[in-house]
Amino acid sequence: MTILEVRNVNKSFGGLKALHNVDLEVEAGTVHAIIGPNGAGKSTLLNCFVGRLLPDTGTVTFNGTSLLGLKPHQINQVGVARVFQTPEIFGDLSVLDNVMISSFAKRDGAFRINAWEAVEDRSEVRDKANSVLEDVGLADSRKMLADNLSRGDKRRLELAMCLVEEPKLLLLDEPTAGMSRADTNNTIDLLQRVGRDITKVVIEHDMHVVFSLADYISVLAQGAVIAGGQPDEIKGNPRVQEAYLGGAHQ
Numbered sequence: 001m002t003i004l005e006v007r008n009v010n011k012s013f014g015g016l017k018a019l020h021n022v023d024l025e026v027e028a029g030t031v032h033a034i035i036g037p038n039g040a041g042k043s044t045l046l047n048c049f050v051g052r053l054l055p056d057t058g059t060v061t062f063n064g065t066s067l068l069g070l071k072p073h074q075i076n077q078v079g080v081a082r083v084f085q086t087p088e089i090f091g092d093l094s095v096l097d098n099v100m101i102s103s104f105a106k107r108d109g110a111f112r113i114n115a116w117e118a119v120e121d122r123s124e125v126r127d128k129a130n131s132v133l134e135d136v137g138l139a140d141s142r143k144m145l146a147d148n149l150s151r152g153d154k155r156r157l158e159l160a161m162c163l164v165e166e167p168k169l170l171l172l173d174e175p176t177a178g179m180s181r182a183d184t185n186n187t188i189d190l191l192q193r194v195g196r197d198i199t200k201v202v203i204e205h206d207m208h209v210v211f212s213l214a215d216y217i218s219v220l221a222q223g224a225v226i227a228g229g230q231p232d233e234i235k236g237n238p239r240v241q242e243a244y245l246g247g248a249h250q
């Protein structure tokens with residue numbers, strides 16, 4: 001079953017065509033990687049999924065609902081969560097509070113620092129938050145201020161903040177950017193372990209990560225999808241190799 005369908009999406013910035021007739025289908029329950037050289041249009045495409053950009057033409061449909069024109073928090077409420085390259089966390093709150101706030105936000109449609117004051121079933125939310133922190137390996141840090149976490153742990157926290165919302169689709173924007181090889185391998189491990197039933201779309205430059213995680217790979221070059229297939233098909237595709245050497249044609 002297709003959970004995310006992108007049809008004929010075009011997006012230009014002035015005279016620059018960042019996305020050119022993009023078609024994409026993401027199957028429910030899979031990890032779908034979007035790869036491509038710098039400037040290929042990956043972030044632009046992701047931004048069209050989360051309400052940060054509106055395509056000039058085309059459709060983006062999630063679970064039968066058009067995402068176009070929805071505000072980011074509305075997209076979040078229909079079940080799409082995004083992990084950013086730079087974690088978006090509340091640095092002066094505890095790790096646990098960050099996760100609890102995220103859980104309330106999904107319900108309320110907005111982040112409110114004092115959201116729990118109005119809520120009666122706090123213990124249920126706390127239990128759920130603790131369980132997700134356990135899953136991502138941050139249970140022992142739950143009382144720490146989020147700002148005091150290491151860079152890698154901040155990313156784990158942001159992942160926990162997404163997981164607690166129980167999304168149907170998780171978008172990961174370069175989840176291992178800037179990480180050491182050891183942290184990268186830990187992240188691969190984590191992403192293979194947590195949220196196994198959540199469909200994931202991953203933008204990633206590191207091919208080791210892509211080939212470890214992806215069930216299906218779409219390749220963008222100069223704003224167009226030039227190839228799509230299972231990892232083994234993509235590995236041997238001459239158009240993909242050419243795109244990475246800088247000679248992509250549309």
Ligand SMILES: Nc1ncnc2c1ncn2[C@@H]1O[C@H](COP(=O)(O)OP(=O)(O)OP(=O)(O)O)[C@@H](O)[C@H]1O
Pocket residue numbers: 013016018036037038039040041042043044045
């Ligand atoms: N807001 C913007 N205004 C003008 N041009 C933009 C804007 N956002 C992206 N672009 C341009 O659109 C093209 C696609 O950029 P995009 O960031 O989507 O590529 P990318 O594949 O994510 O690249 P990278 O891997 O380097 O992050 C690039 O030429 C970029 O300079």
